[in-house]
Amino acid sequence: MTRINKWVKTIGFLPLLLAALAIVGIVLADLSYSGHVAGSGLWGGFVAIFIRSILGVSSWFSSSYGLGIIVFTVFVRFLILPLMVYQVDSMKKMQGLQDEIKALQDTYPGRDTESRQLLAAAQQQLYKDRGISPFASMLPLLVQMPVLIALYQGIHNSPVLRSGSFLWLNLGHQDPYFILPILAALFTFGSSWLSTQANPQQNAMTKAMPYVFPFLILFTALAVPSAVSLYWVVGNLFQMVQTFFLQNPFKMRREREEALALEKEKARKVRKAQRSKKRKKR
Known part of the structure; x- marks a missing residue:
């Protein structure tokens, strides 16, 4: 119980509340879809729930499957928000070590x-x-990967989603104008850059991350259906905004500079006191 209380205190009330609301939203979306989605086995059942939830959310917006994917993506981001807060807290503690x-x-x-x-x-x-858990940084990724795979399979397994349209997009096909892949890459760069700037201890790998990951996302998004690219765009935009608030590099840099200035001032006072003590001895 003490460990749970500590975990709750670290994460805070708001992220946990948003995660709880996301669970409620996903369940209500699943229940609000009246159609049938087939799924066999444990994984098939998970994919079916995923598809039903997207279709259920879409029904709230007059069967707009693009809006359904956007809102469901926000639900997923809210759901893993406590893990992201825990990850950032662990990273800050590790930087202090x-x-x-x-x-x-x-x-x-x-x-x-x-x-x-x-x-x-x-x-x-x-x-x-x-x-501190050194593996905390892996938790959000471990949650997101099954969701992304389920989304990809769900699009191919659901004729409704595969034939859906949103703005200029056919959700079952690649973006013909490459707008979503470019946006996904840009938002990935933004979140990666903010994250690395917040970390004063950087090596060659961490410095290269903001430039390598966007290209991986770009070329991958060019080859997947627009529905997956749309998920990446919304998710990475959310991630960028979230990183700014949780790891604001400008605020953290200012705090580091103020702490360094305070240490220098203390060191200066110590040297001054030592010189004064030497003069008195003379």
Whole structure:
């Protein structure tokens, strides 16, 4: 119970409330669809629920399947919002441990198997003592991947979604004007750039992420149905806005600069006091 209370305190009331409302919305959407969607097995049943929910949301908007996908995507983003908040909190805590981790790496250089094992054990103990999960960053991805796969299969398994249209799009075919793939890539760049700018400790891989991922999304979105691209556009836009509020790099950079200035001021006062003490001794 104590661990659950700590988890709830870390995430906050609003993300949990939005996640609860998303669950209610998904269930109501599924129940509001009166048609039949076939699905066999555990995975088939999951895909069927997914399709029914999109069609149910679409029925709220006069069978606009594009709006159904947009609203359902927002439901999914709200559903995983607590995991995203938990991920950001863990990342911030891990950034605060960089000096301690570097000290452990100096103690255990990792030049042999025993040293690497000792380093891994020491890092795990450090994370445990600080209440940090180094695998927290994987949780949102593990949730999103089944949703994305289910969406892709749902489009192909549902003649209704496959034949649906939205604005200039045929949801079962690629975007003929490449607008959605470009938007998906741009929003991916925006969220990745904001995330990396919020992290002062960057290596070559993290610096390259904002430029590599958008190209992967762009070329993938060019080959998938517009419904999947639409999901990416809405989801990545949500992710970009969410990253700005949870990991505002401008605010975090200002806080780091203020902390650094405070440390320099303290160091200056210490040096001044030491010089004054030396003069008195003379």
